[in-house]
Amino acid sequence: MIREKENVVNNFLAFVEVAIAWLAFNMSLFLYFGHFSFLRYKDSIILHLIIALVWFTLGKYFRLAQLHRSRPYSALLFNCVALVLAGTSLLGLAVLVFDLYYIGFDPLIYFGFINLALMFGFKIAIYAFLKRARVHGRNSRSIIIIGDYTAASFIEQVLKYKEWGYKIVSIIGNQDLSRLYGELIPVLSPETDVAKLLEDKTIDEVIFIKGKMSIDEVEHVTHACSEVGVIFRMYSPFFNKLKSKAHIHHYNTMPLLTIANTPTDYLAMRLKAIFDFVFSLLVIVVASPVFVLISALIALTDRGPVFFKQKRVGLRGRKFYAYKFRTMVVNAEELKSKLLEDNEMDGPVFKMKNDPRITKIGRFLRKTSLDELPQFFNVLLGDMSIVGPRPPVPQEVKEYERWQLRRLSMKPGITCTWQSQVEMIFHLMNG
Template identity: 45%
Template sequence: MIKGREQTLARLSTLMQVGLSVACYWVVAWAVNTFLRPVSIAIHDNNTIYLLIIAIWYTLIKELNLGKMLRVKTYSELFAEYFALVVISSGLLYLGSLFLIDSVPTLILALFACLNLIMLFGFRMLSYRIFKLLRGKGYNTRNVLIVADDESYLHFIDRMLFIRDWGYNVWAIMSDGKQIKTKYESHVRVLHEHFQLSEIIDANVVDEVIYCKGKFDNEEVRALIYACSEVGVTFRVYSELLSVVSKQSHLTYFKELPFLTFSNTTKNYFALKVKELLDFLFSFFIVVLISPVLLAIAVAIKIEDGGSIFFRQKRVGLNGRIFDCLKFRTMVENAEALRVKLENLNEQSGPVFKIKNDPRVTRVGRFLRKTSLDELPQFFNVLKGEMSIVGPRPPIPSEVQQYKRWQRRRLSMKPGITCIWQVSGRNNIPFEEWMKLDMLYIDTWSLKLDLMLFLSTIKVVFTGEGQ
């Protein structure tokens, strides 16, 4: 029932987006002809354009799955998807118009692309927001059974339990892990693993089963898949291996036997060069644009205690390169000397030193940290080629010396001003999970991911979620 309803809504959403795109072109063509400059376009040419829009937009929305009802997706990821849709579809529309009709002014097509992006993203964001509000009130929810152990990614389970607008109701957790029981049995029923999943599904309302054990058991997963598929229950698997599988593997066959093949292919050189170029251009633009803000912050720091404006700290960059990382000074001048007296108050695990209410932070510094404005001088590091806008945060040398060997892989990519950790809870995430998030970024890196993380960072800055 739920699946059929969501498919119907997806089709309706697709048709509405196509209709909205046609309306956008009509509005732009009318506005240009009426107000900007008279352009004579034959009626049959306009009809051809409308048919092209219907065909191209419907096909791409279906292929990119942009009609699907969303449950878990960030607005930045949504914007990136619609940006790609409009760029590709507008390019195809332009090529189609060259071959099928006499001429369509480039101005009309450019304005149409801009309006189309605004309207489609606005429509999708509004509908997504409405469904999130409805799910938060208990409508259109799916009952979920989570199979976990003490090695599971607990941050994911926390989100499934406490983010109501995702529309997932965690009916139970199946686990014998002591940590799982201690942490979650006061919030949700915790079932022993000796129960048969097929019997649980048959006796209760379960829409999805999510397997997220840290210790992957092939036989167990195979049995669970069969138990779910027999009665039409959705089965999902989370594994850290999947982040590598999705990017560094392909399926091959030896006669009829399937093999998952991993190959040490070289990095996408072209995409990395595009990333470097965009880093430089965007950083230059930002520095010029916000120069009055930089000056105002510098004056505020100077007025408060008369000390230095910038804080320079040795950081470890790409493959171990040492550089001076710039920040606006947010602490008292002798902060490093005072750290020794505060070591026992450290709230972060591992080699990182973090205190939520650090007494060394100044009044101006507290505001700068809350809004993440203290990071702005690092755009100068980006211009020098020492950092990127998006990438794992650069550690200090003493932290790197305490890294486990697998954690050193985070140095294999140029450090950045922001990354997954910055938009996922910061100090609320333990050190080990922070490192895993950086590995996830490296293994799944793409220009699209950088765009999503950058947009999410802007949200953190404007909502004051920094620490």
């Protein structure tokens, strides 16, 4: 019943956020143009529908419509800013898509600031009203805490922050909790029958906090709560170690706790893969004359193959051959062992400013990065991406420290955001 009531309230607040966005949009038009009639009726309908769809969806995504009892105002402001930035950007994109150039982008800037001020102000008012009501005993939740010494911190917070609206009916715990809170709250024996207690008292939530827990005990308590429709919450010190995203994934009917330390947004990853394929195919087609010209120059100036392939390490340690235009002499790998003492980089990476193995045409290709054009074929084959960490050679990976292996958790790329900065630092260090 409580959850159903919350869903109704959350949906209502989501519609209020849409109404606030509509109000902010019209205010921005009036402030910028001085009247409302500037916007054509059909265009007005389109933009208002887009605002409704975008703000309702983003409001759900950022969970702004949910009234968290313990959410700080800083987190609330951050989510409001994120929604306004994303929403206003999409609205600007709609102006381009629907050829509404006569509106311009300046009113959208007005809209962003006005919407942020109105929405955050509305949220502050709602939260302030509810906090005041909870301090005076209204909109409260009756809870039972099952725990050991690790529950003391949470109990202290509940007693301190009255605006959370939690009323501790009783604590089921050991002598440590009895000694600390026995005079303020009834502390019951760990052998207390939770199911019977939930029948005898009006309880909204059961909060389980133990440093060492028994699976049988947790299962018993959750079953007792589900039978009477009481919310169950649980804390474990193990949760603090879950720095990565965690979720429950079902294999048929078996739920498994899944911890992911890489992006898991399927739609975003598929769109990225589609972009990589289409963009690479386009580059290869458009730059095909360049491919032919470079191939001819290499063949005419230096005997040997036009392309250079080298085994690299990709996603999660998968081996593949990366292709480039050859920029070094044919026996470059054999000569490398003689030049190791001139390596200008620390660790497994080999880099030399004036590498004698590089051919004349190779220096030009490297300086212009044209030697990497064939790697677009690697993208088409699915071994690489346009943007990602540079693919290392197997020998480098063997010398990695454990934490450096994380770079293999993503598909390697032709370029990455750090590459230019690393190269710049390298040149500065070497004068």
